[in-house]
Amino acid sequence: MKLLTHNLMSSRHIKGVVTGFPLKLTARDVKVSEVDFNKDFIVRILPKLDWEALCQAVESIGQGTDLPRSLDPDFNFEADTEFLKKAHHVLMEVEVVSGELECPETGRKFPITDGIPNMLLNEDEV
């Protein structure tokens, strides 16, 4: 599971959960593999992300880079290739192979196995 995926996942499918975002992430096994840098893609995708949630996720799996904790709305990231490459790294190259996602409201845990998070619920949870 890439951190890009984590960024739009939520546990609001659990009965009673209002936001369910961001999910707490714990990693047992993290894989870093090289992916070609596509500047245009990163520039287009960044405004669609919740940056703070991404930073939390990066930290929680010990991939702490020197990313800014929040993005200034005036920050012209398009011109900052070094920043875009860092964003590319955490979004595209870091992958959680096994670990856990946790609902921030109920504490319900969801396992990540072979890179696939299992978000299925039992019947009494919906």
Add this chain to the structure above:
Amino acid sequence: MISFYGTTGSGLEATAAQEVSTLGADITRMTKGKVFFLCSSSSCPDLIKLKTFERLFLEVLCAFHEEMEISSIDKLLEEMKAVNWESNLKKWKNCRESAESSPLSFRVSCKVTGQMRKKFSAFHVSKAVSASIQNSTNYAVNLKQPCFEVNVRISDEYITIGIPLTTEPLSKRPYLKHISVRSTICHTMCLKAGISSGMRILDPCCGHGTILAEASYNWPACIYFGLDQDLEALKIASENMQSCKASTASLICGDCARMPLTSESVDAILCDPPFGIKHNCQETDKFLDRFLRECSRVLCEGGTMVVLLGGPLRSSFEMQLETGQGEGEDPGDRRENLRDFPHLVLKETLPLRLGLLDAILWCLSKHSGRGHVT
């Protein structure tokens, strides 16, 4: 300009014609499952990269019965006399990636359908055409591994003789390991969704991930999410993602009626919902309601949903359809939307066939705005 024709799945003719037009080709004729066109020799090498055709042929001979009646094998052989095989083979080689070495060998394959079976036998046509080619060239017949094939098709509408540009159909993608939905249909769904760079695309019941794999191979600068409740299917999907080198695709095990996703988080939904086959009617409606509610929740304003519908699911969708007030100022402006989800507006439909089954593609767009039901 050089004459070609291509075969398509039923219903995909116009999409295929549009796709080949992007190479600067002129469409000369369209008929059920076939598109005839002219292409400049400089664009020929790009033909085999087309994605919505089943197979492509260099046209050697084409006669529509209404224009030129060829009613017997002798008449056909008479027409074939004018064919210059050497020049055709030269054009054919120009469309191929690897050059064939001479001496050339060939095989004739013939199919006769409809009423024409009374006049022509495929066996005799093959034999006669084969002999005619051998007479006018020095090419040898090789049934097992020919350099090229001569494809003869006789239907109630036309007779075509062509040389297929590829040995395998174009629809058999080398980059897809497991094809569960026809690749040409997957591609059409992507085209209808208007995929462009930076989009977030979801298949909420992705199964083996064929649609996502086809999309991510051809539009790599997007993010893809595949959701399915079947972990075994996701393992196969994972292999597909690897074979097409989809570096921006993610798989999640989850229920499409309760998506573990934040609201307004995707720009497009591509989907071939499997339900309706496994569930009974009442359950289908209940499920459909949940499914559409979730799709409309996770879709961004202005986002597109392309869904492939067959069987009972199609009728359930059609029952939902009603005419509502359009977006424009004009009170007479009408639009078609879903009754229970009025901001899902029907933009386009495309009837097609899945093997023996009738199906339809629905392209919906999410427009909250004003449009209210009249």
